[in-house]
Amino acid sequence: KSNFKKCNQIAFYRYGEFKSATFRIYLPKVSIPLTYHCWCFSFARLFISHKEAGILVLSSVNENYKLRVTANPFQVELQSKGETVMSVNSNGLLYFEHLQPPPSDRKPTAQNEEAASDSSKERQEDLGLWQEKFGSFLDIKAHGPTSVGIDFSLHGYDHVYGIPQHAETLLLKNTSDGDAYRLYNLDIFGHKIHDKIGIYGSVPLLLAHKPNRTSGIFWLNSSETLVDISTKAVHTPSRSAAETAKQRAVPLTDVRWMSESGIIDVFLLMGPTAFDIFKQFAQLTGTQALPPLFSLGYHQCRWNYEDEQDVKAVDAGFDAHDIPYDVIWLDIEHTDGKRYFTWDKKKFQNPRKMQEHLRKKKRKLVVIVDPHIKIDPSYTLYAQAKEKGYFVKDRNGKDFEGICWPGSSCYPDFTNPEVRKWYADQFAFKTYKGSTNILFVWNDMNEPSVFKGAELTMQKDAVHYNNWEHREVHNLYGFYQQMATAEGLIRRSSGKERPFVLARSFFAGSQKYGAVWTGDNTAEWSYLKISIPMLLTINMAGISFCGADVGGFIGDPEPELLVRWYQAGAYQPFFRGHSNMESKRREPWLFGEKNTQIIRRAIRERYVLLPYLYTLFYRAHTAAEPVMRSLWIEFPGKMETFDVENEYMLGKQVSYSLQLELNIFEVAGTFLPWLCVLQIPVFQRGGTVIPLKTSAGKSTEWMIDISYELHVALDAEACAIGELYVDDGHSFQYLHKKQFLYRKFTFHKNIISSSGQYHTTCVVERVIILGFGKQPTSVTASAKDGKKKDVVFTYDTKTFALTLENLALSVDADWEICIS
Numbered sequence: 001k002s003n004f005k006k007c008n009q010i011a012f013y014r015y016g017e018f019k020s021a022t023f024r025i026y027l028p029k030v031s032i033p034l035t036y037h038c039w040c041f042s043f044a045r046l047f048i049s050h051k052e053a054g055i056l057v058l059s060s061v062n063e064n065y066k067l068r069v070t071a072n073p074f075q076v077e078l079q080s081k082g083e084t085v086m087s088v089n090s091n092g093l094l095y096f097e098h099l100q101p102p103p104s105d106r107k108p109t110a111q112n113e114e115a116a117s118d119s120s121k122e123r124q125e126d127l128g129l130w131q132e133k134f135g136s137f138l139d140i141k142a143h144g145p146t147s148v149g150i151d152f153s154l155h156g157y158d159h160v161y162g163i164p165q166h167a168e169t170l171l172l173k174n175t176s177d178g179d180a181y182r183l184y185n186l187d188i189f190g191h192k193i194h195d196k197i198g199i200y201g202s203v204p205l206l207l208a209h210k211p212n213r214t215s216g217i218f219w220l221n222s223s224e225t226l227v228d229i230s231t232k233a234v235h236t237p238s239r240s241a242a243e244t245a246k247q248r249a250v251p252l253t254d255v256r257w258m259s260e261s262g263i264i265d266v267f268l269l270m271g272p273t274a275f276d277i278f279k280q281f282a283q284l285t286g287t288q289a290l291p292p293l294f295s296l297g298y299h300q301c302r303w304n305y306e307d308e309q310d311v312k313a314v315d316a317g318f319d320a321h322d323i324p325y326d327v328i329w330l331d332i333e334h335t336d337g338k339r340y341f342t343w344d345k346k347k348f349q350n351p352r353k354m355q356e357h358l359r360k361k362k363r364k365l366v367v368i369v370d371p372h373i374k375i376d377p378s379y380t381l382y383a384q385a386k387e388k389g390y391f392v393k394d395r396n397g398k399d400f401e402g403i404c405w406p407g408s409s410c411y412p413d414f415t416n417p418e419v420r421k422w423y424a425d426q427f428a429f430k431t432y433k434g435s436t437n438i439l440f441v442w443n444d445m446n447e448p449s450v451f452k453g454a455e456l457t458m459q460k461d462a463v464h465y466n467n468w469e470h471r472e473v474h475n476l477y478g479f480y481q482q483m484a485t486a487e488g489l490i491r492r493s494s495g496k497e498r499p500f501v502l503a504r505s506f507f508a509g510s511q512k513y514g515a516v517w518t519g520d521n522t523a524e525w526s527y528l529k530i531s532i533p534m535l536l537t538i539n540m541a542g543i544s545f546c547g548a549d550v551g552g553f554i555g556d557p558e559p560e561l562l563v564r565w566y567q568a569g570a571y572q573p574f575f576r577g578h579s580n581m582e583s584k585r586r587e588p589w590l591f592g593e594k595n596t597q598i599i600r601r602a603i604r605e606r607y608v609l610l611p612y613l614y615t616l617f618y619r620a621h622t623a624a625e626p627v628m629r630s631l632w633i634e635f636p637g638k639m640e641t642f643d644v645e646n647e648y649m650l651g652k653q654v655s656y657s658l659q660l661e662l663n664i665f666e667v668a669g670t671f672l673p674w675l676c677v678l679q680i681p682v683f684q685r686g687g688t689v690i691p692l693k694t695s696a697g698k699s700t701e702w703m704i705d706i707s708y709e710l711h712v713a714l715d716a717e718a719c720a721i722g723e724l725y726v727d728d729g730h731s732f733q734y735l736h737k738k739q740f741l742y743r744k745f746t747f748h749k750n751i752i753s754s755s756g757q758y759h760t761t762c763v764v765e766r767v768i769i770l771g772f773g774k775q776p777t778s779v780t781a782s783a784k785d786g787k788k789k790d791v792v793f794t795y796d797t798k799t800f801a802l803t804l805e806n807l808a809l810s811v812d813a814d815w816e817i818c819i820s
Helices: 121-128 243-246 274-285 309-322 351-360 381-389 417-425 470-492 525-540 561-571 593-608 610-623
Strands: 021-026 046-052 056-058 065-070 077-081 083-088 131-134 137-140 148-157 159-162 182-183 205-210 213-219 225-235 251-258 264-269 298-300 329-330 365-370 401-404 409-410 440-445 501-503 516-517 575-577 645-648 652-655 675-676 682-685 688-693 708-713 720-724 739-748 751-755 764-768 779-783 788-790 792-798 801-805 813-819
Touching: 021 205, 046 065, 046 792, 148 264, 159 525, 205 251, 205 274, 213 274, 251 329, 264 274, 298 593, 309 329, 351 365, 381 409, 381 417, 440 470, 470 501, 501 682, 525 645, 561 575, 561 593, 593 688, 593 779, 610 645, 610 688, 610 720, 682 688, 682 708, 688 739, 708 720, 708 739
Parallel strands: 021 264, 298 329, 298 575, 329 365, 365 440, 440 501, 501 516, 688 720, 708 764
Antiparallel strands: 046 056, 056 065, 065 077, 077 083, 083 148, 131 137, 148 251, 159 205, 182 225, 205 213, 213 264, 225 251, 401 409, 645 652, 652 682, 675 682, 688 708, 720 739, 739 751, 751 813, 764 801, 779 788, 779 813, 792 801
């Protein structure tokens, strides 16, 4: 916690136990340069501006921010420029159960001797607080009830977002008359829509937004948590009776956080913009890892591709139908009896040869590695973990055993750093027989999933490293497995290559280790619709690399649903088609030629868009900007955007509008300054430049030398700006040796210019300027050395589009294009 020494902390210690409540307030004095991993955060120091008995007021130097702390009753109030933004414990709901021994272990005192002689019934009721039944499962609480909770009041706010993961609307609902939102990672097959139950991942970050400010609350607690939301209108106090009639109702949202265990450790993020919140949250949890470029291509998955011949046939099918793809996936059936890090000896007799076949096609393989380990003394992985004591224990000190895909299984204790190091070592090429450097990893079932367990997960009284009960760290289990897996993939390349790891379970900070997805969705229109707010919410919580299974994992999609899902997935960060073993085969060419053409076009558009998408991930990596954004983030003052969830932004430049009505192929954008640029309802924002590839290749690696095309959409002042990030797409050289290109494109006064540094053989071949009001008489291009050449151009008087062809301008050189 040395990073927070300059922050003001309020701590409570009760009965000598090490439980505390810490409030950390982050003020928006933040500077983020556009370079790799160079975080420059400056803290706004506070000074005591007022002090009296039981009251302390702290202010910033310019007095823009004030923090008023009241001792009795305990309350904290945060003000910005005289306006109360947030208050803590306004409703007096602070609750803090301290650790204590069970009743049978207590030593009687003079005060409780009389109570100790009361009826056995009362003693039994007292003992009941230390154990709880869930069906046939008994949960023994070693320290008794240890819940914590407190309320926060958000003044002037009635739009709140965040706290993924739920299959719910973008805008969080008032829970006064219903269930609270639950954060508890669970394996829920075919999760219900519009249900506040926790599913696969949890990020306890809540955002509140109003036209002039965004605020955030980060409740750092990994135990089961409930979030209760109540929005109401309050009236501003009047200064005179005459003004009473003019009082206006001001919204007030109360948010109550309740966790089963742990401490109160909460970060109040003061913004004032959404992008400030994202940077402040990234300071605490990290930014999105820069993914290898191949992982932004299309992924083809199924439970299960049967054998090596099936893999080769599917791979050949993509080439035969001229559909790009980068990765084919293998689910649990590829292993030897669900023993991970192994291969089925009959179906996958020569996995290295199969991977060499994919390598020649410039493609990759992803295999599943779940956390549970089959109990089998002859299984090396199990035998090693058993001998070293690396498994999670039950409350009696024995290895915790549960049922999962292999049958009886044990679970590595990933909270133990030594276990994570051991697990990472399993990915070494000499240890993971049959693996190569084109093999990457999928961590599924890591909530953790325990068949026949309470709520299909591990019992809360299981015991982890350093005697932490599972109830304390439950939502971190999958986070730590993904951490260990990513480290293993980095280590196998001696730290040179970027990993790709997809995980189903996640927590705050999972963005540092890879990608996540929305889990076991269903092949129905309603699941396509709900996937948009789910992904937008995950992006708000810092995890940009996320997606939903295209087509729905469960069931068989009708052709039009599948087509629409491909069109949506092509404009989302993680793009994977996946299906259940009981679903019919659904490779993209199996639904008739017309649908194959549409799907092919959608996937190709994804590949053409990759330069822009990769640049967005660089921004997410260096500046904590989400790749996929709700409209209100880009248009914070437009209240009509605050609950829009069928349209969203990719970065600042591109808007996507989801089509859900059958046979409706035209959708109007929410805002006028947009220009439709592609077949799918995608719009480019006026005033922007988008870098594209001129064509799609068979995979991302085939596209390295394909030339670029710039789409320039002019704003009302006939200006535009954009950027392009380029590196080798796979290594850490961009980080360790600054080997990357970051170029800026500007259009101003009829001149397009490019500036930056880094060597690449690629060129800008074509520029399309949208909204150019008059046919030019001539166009010339000039390089930095002063050489000029005439440019071939065409102008469409109907669409006002100016196209410049055959440019051959080096991406890594400075140049200008002048339009007369």
